[in-house]
Amino acid sequence: MISSSPATGILDRLGKASSAEEFFSLLGVEYDPKIVNVARLHILKRMGQYLAQEKFAGAAEPEIRTRCKAMLERAYGDFVASSPIDERVFKVLKDAVSDSKKAAAFVPLSELK
Structure with missing residues (x-):
C-alpha cells in the first residue's frame, strides 16, 4: 500500500501506485469492481491521456x-x-480497425507457382 504522507504530492503517489484500485482509493473515486476488472488498463491509459493534456505547473x-x-x-x-x-485506447485495437479498412491483398491464381 502507498503511504499517504502529506509531504508527498498526489502525482508522486499516483506514479507509485501499483493497481487501478489504488488510483481509485488515492483519489476517492467510487467504482464498480466488475467494470474495473474488465477495463483497468484501458481506464488508466485513458486517464494518462487526459493527464498528458494538463498543465500542473504552479x-x-x-x-x-x-x-x-x-x-x-x-x-x-x-x-x-x-x-x-x-x-x-491501445494501438493494437486502433490498428485492428484501420487494417480492416485497407483493401485486402489479392493474388491471382496465375501468380502462384
Missing part, C-alpha cells in the same frame, strides 16, 4: 488532486458508458 496540491480525480472519473465514465473495444 497549481496548488488541492487543485491538482481535484483535477486528477476529475480525470479518473472521466476516464472511468468512458468505460461505464462504452467498452474497451469501442473506445480503442
Whole structure:
C-alpha cells in the first residue's frame, strides 16, 4: 500500500501506485469492481491521456488532486458508458480497425507457382 504522507504530492503517489484500485482509493473515486476488472488498463491509459493534456505547473496540491480525480472519473465514465473495444485506447485495437479498412491483398491464381 502507498503511504499517504502529506509531504508527498498526489502525482508522486499516483506514479507509485501499483493497481487501478489504488488510483481509485488515492483519489476517492467510487467504482464498480466488475467494470474495473474488465477495463483497468484501458481506464488508466485513458486517464494518462487526459493527464498528458494538463498543465500542473504552479497549481496548488488541492487543485491538482481535484483535477486528477476529475480525470479518473472521466476516464472511468468512458468505460461505464462504452467498452474497451469501442473506445480503442491501445494501438493494437486502433490498428485492428484501420487494417480492416485497407483493401485486402489479392493474388491471382496465375501468380502462384
